[in-house]
Structure formats: structure tokens, C-alpha cells
Amino acid sequence: MNRLNHRLENVFPERRLFLRSDNETRYILLKPVTQLIGIVGSTAVVAWSIIATSILIMDNIGAGNFREQAKRDQAFYLERLNALADERDIRAAEALASQEQFNTALSQISVMQTQLLETQERRRELEIGMEAFQETLRRVSGEREDARDKLQELNASLEGETETGQNPLSAARDLETTVDYLAGALSETAGERDTIVADAQAALIAADEMAAELKILEDRNNEIFRTLEEAMTVSVEPLDKMFRKAGLSTDNLLKQVRRGYSGQGGPLAPLSFSTRGEIDPSTERANSIIDKLDELNLYRIAAEKAPFTMPVKNNYRFTSGFGPRWGRMHNGTDFAAPVGTPIYAPADGVVTFAGWSSGYGRLVKIKHDFGIETRYAHQSRIRVKVGQRVSRGDRIGDIGNSGRSTGPHLHYEIRVGGRPINPMIYIKAGQNVF
The missing domain is CATH 2.70.70.10 (Glucose Permease (Domain IIA))
Structure with missing residues (x-):
């Protein structure tokens, strides 16, 4: 230790630290080694303080940056969530509007089908009436021909009686009576014929008007069917795409849902056939839309049961x-x-x-x-x-x-x-x- 003090004397000469009081004076001897230890210790404390302060400052700066980044991320996610919520609300409103349009169109189809059935019934009644008119016309024509034959027979009989010497005055009276009867019958027959012809023409005009009304109704039905078919396509395709994106087989999925909900009933009518045994095309399209509606309902049930x-x-x-x-x-x-x-x-x-x-x-x-x-x-x-x-x-x-x-x-x-x-x-x- 003395040797070390001797070596350090040139750099750290020995020093005395005096402590004076009222009665006496004391001093502390600071040897070179003691001075070196004090300087090294003080330097270490200062260096540690500088390093610790730098670390705290850097940590505060980094924490501030992280908080700012977290706030920016939170704001971005909130904005994204709000956008998704708005889009979801829009899609839900569109779905409700489509459902309301479909319900309205289905009600219109029901009313039109009722009107169409009434029109077809009226047309059948007119056809039956025309057949009856034609039958009456044929009957009256036959009666008129019979009256003509009778008139000819009476003329021939009158001529025969005149030749055999019958009283001409009596024969003339009989002939006049017969002619008056035949004229009245022919006039009545002509009136009935004119009435039948007028009724037939009116029936034809009514039939043409009904045909035009049926054409208008058919065009309106086709427009409604097209609208409903497009609405069904727009409603079903997103659901079908959603299940396919999730890796689910839509055919198996719908079969499974249908097995779980196999009850039947309600106001949906089966296929209706015409009097000739043919399927009504509008009924086919309506049943096709009903099938799509059933598929949409199955998709809705499936969507409730899958975690989307x-x-x-x-x-x-x-x-x-x-x-x-x-x-x-x-x-x-x-x-x-x-x-x-x-x-x-x-x-x-x-x-x-x-x-x-x-x-x-x-x-x-x-x-x-x-x-x-x-x-x-x-x-x-x-x-x-x-x-x-x-x-x-x-x-x-x-x-x-x-x-x-x-x-x-x-x-x-x-x-x-x-x-x-x-x-x-x-x-x-x-x-x-x-």
C-alpha cells in the first residue's frame, strides 16, 4: 500500500483536510490511494446517473411513440369497424327492402291469379253461351227450312184442290191464313236470328277484349316474375358464396337443414293444370320462385347455425x-x-x-x-x-x-x-x- 501511495504521489500528492472548531483544530490525511478511490467512485456515480437518465429519457420517448402508434391503430380499427357496421346496416336494409318487395309482388301475383281465374271462368261461360247460341241458330234455321217445306206443300195442295174443283174462295181463305201464319213464324225466326247474330258478334268482341286483357295480364305477370327472379338471384347468390368461401358444401348443407325442417303446409298451392291437362307456364314460374324462396329460407336457417x-x-x-x-x-x-x-x-x-x-x-x-x-x-x-x-x-x-x-x-x-x-x-x- 505504501509503495502504491509512493507511485501515486506525483499525480495525487498527499493532502490534509483541516476541521476547525472553537477549542481545537483537527485534520484528516488524504493519501494518494484514498484520493484515487474517491475520484473513481465519484466518476462512477456521475456516469451511472448519466446512463440512467438517458435510459429513462429513451424509454419515455419510446413509450410515447408506442402510445401514439396504439392510438393510431385504435382509431384505424374503430374507423374500419364503423365502416363495416354501416355496410352491414345497408345490407340488412337492402335485404328487408327486397323481402318487402317480394311480399308485395307475391300479393300482386295472388290477386292477378284470382283475376286470371275469373277471366278464364268468364271466357268458358261465353264459350258455352256461344255454343248455345249456335245451337239455337241451327235449330231456328231448321225450323225455317221446315216452314218453307210446309209452305211449298200447302201451295201444291192448293193447286191440287183448285184443279179438283174445290171452292176457290174457301181455298183462298185457307191459303191466306196459312201464309199469315208462315209469315209470322218467319218474322219471329228472323228476329231470333238477328238477336243471335248480334249476341254472337258481342261475344266475339268480348272474347277479343278478354284476349287483350289476358295479354296485358300476361305481360305484367312476366315483368313481375322477372323482378322476383332477379330478387331471388340477388338474395341467394351472396349466401351461396358465403358458404362456399367457408368451405361448406351447399348441397349437403341444404339437405341437412331440409331434413331438420321437413314439415309441410301453409298457403303455397301445388301445380295447377288447365282443362286440357297442360301445365300453366305462369304456375311453373311461380313454383320456381317458391322453390328459390324455400332455398333462401334454408340458407337463412343455415346461416343462423354457422359462426359467420x-x-x-x-x-x-x-x-x-x-x-x-x-x-x-x-x-x-x-x-x-x-x-x-x-x-x-x-x-x-x-x-x-x-x-x-x-x-x-x-x-x-x-x-x-x-x-x-x-x-x-x-x-x-x-x-x-x-x-x-x-x-x-x-x-x-x-x-x-x-x-x-x-x-x-x-x-x-x-x-x-x-x-x-x-x-x-x-x-x-x-x-x-x-
């Missing part, structure tokens, strides 16, 4: 998607939101599990139709029980931070036949419909 809507409706932040994450497979999609944010069932189904599961925390499983199961993990509160039936839009729990979780969020899974698939496939498929 979001399980979170309040403000949220998309934090993690489906796929590999940190060397492991992430089988769902994460939506971050404050604790207590409501979780809603995206489709009709039955609760098969509601409790604690390792890693998942508080977990709810819902079994839907078509072999689909949904899972909702890390909840703070479960609001359903096992065996409970839920409908699309029912609240099933609250977002939390239970289980293996780094913050409050919903871990949402969709499994088909037990195999996990990306939930965003269903969510994106239903964006243009719901």
Missing part, C-alpha cells in the same frame, strides 16, 4: 392470428379488449363445456350444426351452463385474463370435425351478408 359473425361487438384490437407462433401452432384468433367486455355466440348451438381448462383458463365450448364447434378461452366470467341452448347474439361470457395469458383478451377457435381452422375464413365470408 364476430364474437366481440365492442371495441377490440386484433393481436394474434391463426398459424404458427413462437414455434408452436396457434389454433385460434385473439381479440384484445378490457376485462368484462361481452362475448356473444356467433351462431345457434348447444354448450358442451363451461369451466376451467388448463392453459385456456375459463373456457366455453359450443357445438353447432354441420360438425362445427367454437371455443372461447381466458374468460373472466362464464354466463352459460353445459347443455344450455344458445342463439346467435346471446351473451355467453366476459373477456378476461385467466389461464396462460399475457393480458385480457378472447382466444376464439373454430373446429370442423375436430380439426381447427382459421376463424377469419368464416368472419370474412359473412362480412358482406351480416
Whole structure:
């Protein structure tokens, strides 16, 4: 130590620190080594203070940037959610308007069918009347011919009696009476004939007017049918596209829904046939529209039973998607939101599990139709029980931070036949419909 002090004397000469009081004076001897230790310690403290201050400043700057970025992301997602909500409302309004138009058109078709049946009945009555008029005309014509034959016979008889010497005056009177009778009969027959001809002409005119009315009605029916067919196409195609995007077979799906809803009844009439045994084309088109309406109804039922809507409706932040994450497979999609944010069932189904599961925390499983199961993990509160039936839009729990979780969020899974698939496939498929 003395040798070290001796070496450091040139740089740090020995110093005395005097301490004076009222009665005496003392001093502290500061050797070179002590001075070196003090300087090194003071330098270390100053350096540590500078480094710590820099770290705090950089951390505050970085935190501020992160908060600004988070605010920008939140604003962007809120704007996107508002746009999606507006688009959903527009689609819903269009669907309601199409349904109202269809109901109105269906009522008009019903009224037109009634008018068409009444017109056809009137036409059949006129045809029967014309046949009766023609039969009466033929009968009157025959009676007129018989009267002519009788007149000829009477003339011949009169001539014969005159030749045989009968009284001419008596024969003339008989002939005059017969002629008057025949003239009256012929006049009556001519009047009936004129009436029948006039009635026949009126019937023909009425038939032509009815044919023109039927043509107008047929054109109106065709226009209504075209409108309804276009409305059915516009209504069915988005649903069909939605199910196909989700990877579901629409044929098998509709068959399965139809088996579950196989009841029949209601005001829909079967195919009607004409008196000649032919199918009415308008009835065929109406039944085709009814089939499309039935298909649309089946799609609507299926859409209620498949998870095409979001399980979170309040403000949220998309934090993690489906796929590999940190060397492991992430089988769902994460939506971050404050604790207590409501979780809603995206489709009709039955609760098969509601409790604690390792890693998942508080977990709810819902079994839907078509072999689909949904899972909702890390909840703070479960609001359903096992065996409970839920409908699309029912609240099933609250977002939390239970289980293996780094913050409050919903871990949402969709499994088909037990195999996990990306939930965003269903969510994106239903964006243009719901």
C-alpha cells in the first residue's frame, strides 16, 4: 500500500483536510490511494446517473411513440369497424327492402291469379253461351227450312184442290191464313236470328277484349316474375358464396337443414293444370320462385347455425392470428379488449363445456350444426351452463385474463370435425351478408 501511495504521489500528492472548531483544530490525511478511490467512485456515480437518465429519457420517448402508434391503430380499427357496421346496416336494409318487395309482388301475383281465374271462368261461360247460341241458330234455321217445306206443300195442295174443283174462295181463305201464319213464324225466326247474330258478334268482341286483357295480364305477370327472379338471384347468390368461401358444401348443407325442417303446409298451392291437362307456364314460374324462396329460407336457417359473425361487438384490437407462433401452432384468433367486455355466440348451438381448462383458463365450448364447434378461452366470467341452448347474439361470457395469458383478451377457435381452422375464413365470408 505504501509503495502504491509512493507511485501515486506525483499525480495525487498527499493532502490534509483541516476541521476547525472553537477549542481545537483537527485534520484528516488524504493519501494518494484514498484520493484515487474517491475520484473513481465519484466518476462512477456521475456516469451511472448519466446512463440512467438517458435510459429513462429513451424509454419515455419510446413509450410515447408506442402510445401514439396504439392510438393510431385504435382509431384505424374503430374507423374500419364503423365502416363495416354501416355496410352491414345497408345490407340488412337492402335485404328487408327486397323481402318487402317480394311480399308485395307475391300479393300482386295472388290477386292477378284470382283475376286470371275469373277471366278464364268468364271466357268458358261465353264459350258455352256461344255454343248455345249456335245451337239455337241451327235449330231456328231448321225450323225455317221446315216452314218453307210446309209452305211449298200447302201451295201444291192448293193447286191440287183448285184443279179438283174445290171452292176457290174457301181455298183462298185457307191459303191466306196459312201464309199469315208462315209469315209470322218467319218474322219471329228472323228476329231470333238477328238477336243471335248480334249476341254472337258481342261475344266475339268480348272474347277479343278478354284476349287483350289476358295479354296485358300476361305481360305484367312476366315483368313481375322477372323482378322476383332477379330478387331471388340477388338474395341467394351472396349466401351461396358465403358458404362456399367457408368451405361448406351447399348441397349437403341444404339437405341437412331440409331434413331438420321437413314439415309441410301453409298457403303455397301445388301445380295447377288447365282443362286440357297442360301445365300453366305462369304456375311453373311461380313454383320456381317458391322453390328459390324455400332455398333462401334454408340458407337463412343455415346461416343462423354457422359462426359467420364476430364474437366481440365492442371495441377490440386484433393481436394474434391463426398459424404458427413462437414455434408452436396457434389454433385460434385473439381479440384484445378490457376485462368484462361481452362475448356473444356467433351462431345457434348447444354448450358442451363451461369451466376451467388448463392453459385456456375459463373456457366455453359450443357445438353447432354441420360438425362445427367454437371455443372461447381466458374468460373472466362464464354466463352459460353445459347443455344450455344458445342463439346467435346471446351473451355467453366476459373477456378476461385467466389461464396462460399475457393480458385480457378472447382466444376464439373454430373446429370442423375436430380439426381447427382459421376463424377469419368464416368472419370474412359473412362480412358482406351480416
